[in-house]
Structures are given as C-alpha cells and as structure tokens.
Amino acid sequence: MTALDERRASPQRPRPRPAAVPAPRRRDRSLRGWVRRGGLVTLLFAAPMIFVFTVYSWWPILQSLWMSFQKTNLITYQFVGLDNFVNVLTDPVLGRAVVNTLYFALLALIFGFPLPIFMAVLMSEVKRLKGFYSALAYLPVVVPPVVAILLWQFFYKASPTGVFNTVLGWVGIPPQPWIQDAVQAMPSLVLEATWAGAGGSIIIYLAALLSVPPELYDAAEVDGASIWHKIWHVTLPQLRGVIFIMLILQVIATAQVFLEPFLFTGGGPNNSTVTVLLLIYRYAFENSLGGKYGEATALSVMLALFLAAASFLYFKATQKWSTD
C-alpha cells in the first residue's frame, strides 16, 4: 500500500480493509498516479503504432465506410444514401459470386481442411528425417503465390501435352479441360489453393502436437488402443482448440478468395469462378475510369459485417466445447 492510499483510507475507516481491491480503482482516477506508474511512457511507446494504425488502417476503414454511401470517381463525391447497397444487392452477378465463394469454401473445407491435420499427425509419427519432411511440406508456402499460380497455369494446360494431362494419359484417362471448363474450373482452383496453403497449417498442427502429453498415449496404449483410437480419442481432442482457430481462419480466408480466380481465370469461363472479392475488384477497376468505388466499398462493408457476425456466432457456439 502506498502512502497516498493510507492517507485517504485511514481517517474514515475504523478497520482498515485489505487495500488490494479498491486501491487500483482510485489510482486510475489520478493522472499523476497514472503518469508515475509509467502510463505515459507506455502510451509513448505505443504512440507510433497507434499513429500508424490510425493513419493507414482505421482511418481508411472509416473512409471506406463513408464512401459506401457515396457516388464517387475519387474526384467528385455525392451522397447517395443506400443506393450503392441497393445496386449491389440487385446485381445479378452477386448471387453467382456468393454461390461460387461458398462453393470454393465448401470444397476447401472438405478437401483442404482435413489434409493438413492428417499430414501433421502422419508426420509426427515419423521417426526419421522429420525436419526434412516439414521443410518439404512447407516449400509451397515459400513459393510466391503469383509464381505458384503461373506455374500451375502451365500444369493445367488443357492440351494433351499439358503436364497434368500427360500424367493422366499414363493411366489411360483422357485429357481434361481443367480451368477452361465452367464445371472443372473451381475444383481446379481449390486444388492449387490447398497445395499452396497446406504447408503453413501443417507446421502449426505439428507444433500443437508437441504439446500433447505423451502420458496420454502411454495410458491409451496400456488400455489396448489402436493407432486410430489414439488419434481419435487423444490427438484430435487435444488439438481441438487449434483446430477451431484454424477453421475460422480458413473460413475467413476462403470467403475472401481473390488471387486464384483473378490470376487463373479472371472469373471465367462464363463467370463460373467469380468470387465476392473479385466482384469488388471488378466494381472498382473494370471500367478504366473507375466510377463504381461506392458499390465496391458497399460490398466490402457487407462482406466484413458478414464475416464479423459469422466469427462472433462461431465463437459463441463453440466456446464451451473448445475450452472444456
């Protein structure tokens, strides 16, 4: 207890109460006390970061929120109320973009999400060359995404001499159109995205696996559990906190998928790979004179709100399960 606290507390109270509870609250009220305890220094250290975030992150966010109610070509601004939102919601391509984005997310969830968990568990069982396998799994992450996509464009060549089609030819499967076909394009993009993203997830799961107490496996073994029993009853329950976080991160990432459709197909063929983010890009930049910045920001705001709400609900719904 400080001298100041004693002076304030002692005259009124016959029995001094433990100072730990009320004291911090009182100290907060005094500016001098706050300064003396280092509050100012903390603020000073944080100030550059706060400044940078304000200028380059929060301020643009607020500006874009404001822009979603305006019609603008970045030179003239005109308040149009909810017109941009109405325009976006009545755009026939929006439905297509939402369905495509959900389809991408679903495919990525079914094929892309379990794969890194499976690979990580498998790799954690490997006794030799563990570092080598980790490096191998992480390699695609090191390749710059644009380079990776250009490379895969080459693999996806639809002619019989394309890399994948040559491989398929060895086992008697006829050449596939890959990204040149409205039906196959989206799964092809998911395949590349899975390849490109799995490495990062594997490393995170591998790290999480290290925190599983080995005694649990020993106990399970004593109980006669098979390897699959151990994975199902020990590994996965121990990993679930990480799995939940990875799941929500993946959902957010896939809802914002842009690079693959932008570089592989430009949203084609026939809009079969237009995603919400690509639509935002098109609103803003399709016309060389811009002009639809209002619609672009309106759709961005809607996407952000949707993702925020979805994340909140997801955490609420799974809070109990993930922390038990």
Next chain:
Amino acid sequence: MKGKTMKSPTKVIAIAAAFATVASLAACSGGGASDGKIELRVATFPPGADQAAYDAFATQEAQFEKKYPNIDIIGVEYEWEGPTFTAQLAAGSLPDVFTVPFTDAKTLLENGQLADVTEEIEKLGYADKFNPIILDAVKDADGHLFGFPRQAYALGLQYNRDLFEQAGLDPNSPPTTWDEVREYAKQIAEKTGKAGYATMTQNNTGGWQLTAQAASRGGFLQSDDGTTSTIANDGVKATLQFFHDLRWEDHSMGDNFLLDWGSINQEFAAGNIGMYTSGSDLYTALVRDFSLDPAVYGLTTIPMEDGGKVLGGGDIAVLPPSLDDATKDAAVKWVDWYYMQKLLNEDAAAADAKALADSGQAVGTPVLPVLDQATYEESLTWIEPYVNVPREQMQGFIDHIFEQTPVGEPKSHTQEIYALLDPVVQAVLTDENADIDALLAQADTDAQALLG
C-alpha cells in the same frame, strides 16, 4: 530516477514532433523551378520501356528545348491504366501533357477533366485537316475540341506466315472472307496441331473483339446516339455462331479460351495461334515486348460482309484543365511539335523517324491516318528511308484498308458493355450447348439497364 525517466519521454516527443514537422515541410517544398524556365511535365512511356525508347526521347527533348529555350521538358513515366489514372487524376499528379484512348475521351471531357483546346488547334491551322470520324472523339456537343488525336489504328487480321506455310497455305494470299478464315483455320489446326484461329475473351477484350468482328458483319452494339442497346443483332449472332462452329465442329480454336490482349500476343509470338484480330499497329509491341520473330508476321484487313465497317481506335494527346496560361501555351507547343508536326511536316517527320530508327524502334507500322489520306500518304514518302518494319508482309492490310469504312467504338459505357460480353464469348467457347439467343437477350437487357 523517476524524475529523469519523466523527462526523457517528453524530450522524445519534442524531438519526434520537431522531426515530423521538418519532414513534412521538406516534403511540401519539393519541386519548383527557379531559373525562369517553364517546367513542363510530359508523358513519355509506360514503366519498363526499353532504354532505346528513352534514348530516342532524350534526342527529341534536346531538339525541342533548343527550339524553345524557355521551356524545360521533364519526361514522366506514364501508362494508361484505369486504377492508376483515376488515382493520379484525383491526386493531381498527372503530367501536363498525357494521352488517353478514344474510348475514355468522351467521358473525361464531359466530366470537365480535359482542357478546351479549340482556339489553340484553330490557331495552329490544322483543325480542318483531321479525319472527321476521328475528330469526333474529342468534340463536345457544342463543337469544342478537347484534345489532339495523335494516332489511330484499325483492327486487322494478324496471322502467322510460318503456320500458313506449314499448313500448305500461301502466306501472301491471306483470307478475304470469313468463310475463308474458317477454312484456313481448319487447315492450320489439322496440319500443325495449333490453334488455327483464336479470339480474346478476358478483361473486357472479349467484348472488344466481339464488337469488332460483329461490326465487320454489319452488327453494331448501340444506336448512333448511344441510348439504345442493339446487342442482339444478326452480326453479333453470326460472330458467336462462327466461334461456336470453329470451336465445336472444326476444333480449330485450340484449347485456351481465357485470353486477353497480353496473353493472346504471347501465344501468337510463341507460334501457337494461326490468326486473330487485333490493332493494326500491333507489330511494334509484338516484336518489342513479346519477342516475335518479324519474319513470321503477317497482317491483312478483317473481312467485311453485309455492310460491315472496320472498328478503329487510338489515342489523343490532352492537357488537364488546371494549367495556367503559360504552362498551357508551352504544353500546346509540345503537343504540336512532338505529336503533330511529324504528321504534317517533312523535316519533322524525317527527324522523328530517324530518331526512332537510330535507337531500334519500329518505323512504318500501318496506322489509320488521323489526318486526311493525302497528307498521310505524303508523310509515308518522307519517312521511307527509315522504314524498318516488313511492310511487304502487311500488304494485305496496306492495300485494302482505305476501301473499308472505319467506325468508332460504342459511345456509352464502352468498357462496361465489353465486360458484359466477355462471359458471353467464354460461354460459347467453353459450352457446346450454350444458347446464343438467350445469352444475347440477357446481355441486351443488362446493357440497356446501363444505358438507362
């Protein structure tokens, strides 16, 4: 101790604040000439242009400054790109002289983003020398002029002479009807395994090329005043049917249907495409940027049917409206000297061609004259000694382009209409059962919604 630590953050703030103030002041005080010369910032080349282009520009800059010693030319890298352009326009960092394509000039002048140069053009004395169709792109409703059309192109049929030979076709007799194009494409595909014919499909270029090929069949996308969509016409339908037949019956369009201006050029330069339509001035870019072997290049006119017209385009040298009188005067001098005199004046034309040829740039690529045909043809004789492109391989185009009637791109919402048509072209090329009538009806409704 505490007293000391209290002081040092204050000092830190003071120093940081002083530093920030100084830095911002320094940033504000950049630029500005002090020797009495007028500084004129002019657009030069896109970022990444080769050194030869800069060498040629430096020569011309020196020549201009010698003639006008009170003007200091500052070359600024510049590229017509939607996002960058809008940002530069908003930030006021555009050069004092820059170029914009015909398609966007109307919107810019209607928005009041270009300077009125009617008086200046009249004073220079060549207002009535311009090709009237081209001058229309820079004219407002009252007949005021907002720019100097500086170069134009017509769409032409590009072809690979090497693939023609491999397929047993005579590269000196390129096809003259759409039926022949189909026939030739089929033969190329069968004999060489390459795409006999290809068309752009992405990033608004699908709509652009559909517009061009439909125009050659007499089909136009809008009424003359740009208020009514006429997309679902016979010319557009015939073009899509042509794509369908080549793709699904003849299998002569290869296997890549996600092509834009850059990627189709790349495929063509790599010898994977027999024929496609693009601008008549493409040779320069194909050789300089896509490493095309000049010997395999061929260019002819697009076949015309049923009152068809040839789609043209080009760009215009313009000034922002915010220039003060002295700078505007200097800017007009530059435009006249750098862009216009080489079209009008023998000495200027020869000097320009020499500067380009000396630094290995293409001279003599076929264009659509922005001035009248007589002046254009005369200008060709001035530069003859410096022509370094194989004009004999472009004979089909050179001989017949003046028999064709040029037409401008759709007037209203051009890029957005093109964007609407990209998926239509893609649908026909990737879905054998695509319903062309239904696709066009939908595109027509969407386009009419844009036109209002």
